[in-house]
Amino acid sequence: LGQEGPALVLSSGRRFPVAELDFGFGAPFLGTVCSTIEKIGVGYLNQRPSACNDGSWSVSAIVWPELAAALESDSVFQPMSAKHLELHT
Numbered sequence: 001l002g003q004e005g006p007a008l009v010l011s012s013g014r015r016f017p018v019a020e021l022d023f024g025f026g027a028p029f030l031g032t033v034c035s036t037i038e039k040i041g042v043g044y045l046n047q048r049p050s051a052c053n054d055g056s057w058s059v060s061a062i063v064w065p066e067l068a069a070a071l072e073s074d075s076v077f078q079p080m081s082a083k084h085l086e087l088h089t
Helices: 065-072
Strands: 007-012 042-049 057-062
Touching: none
Parallel strands: 007 042
Antiparallel strands: 042 057
């Protein structure tokens, strides 16, 4: 994997019920995953429903800089923020 050129591993948390969880202090605002892919040239992408329950998705990515720049330049992707998660301070 990633030996002949860049590779991207895509995983899905689509069925992970983030909004239905309760750890005793209410539902979490964000559920995320972790990857231990250590090879150079291998990226990891995981998508799952947002805890906002509005049909949006949260996407986590571990990618090389050129792919990160390409993804960030696309208007469909928005950076995660307190406003996005509806965290009011």
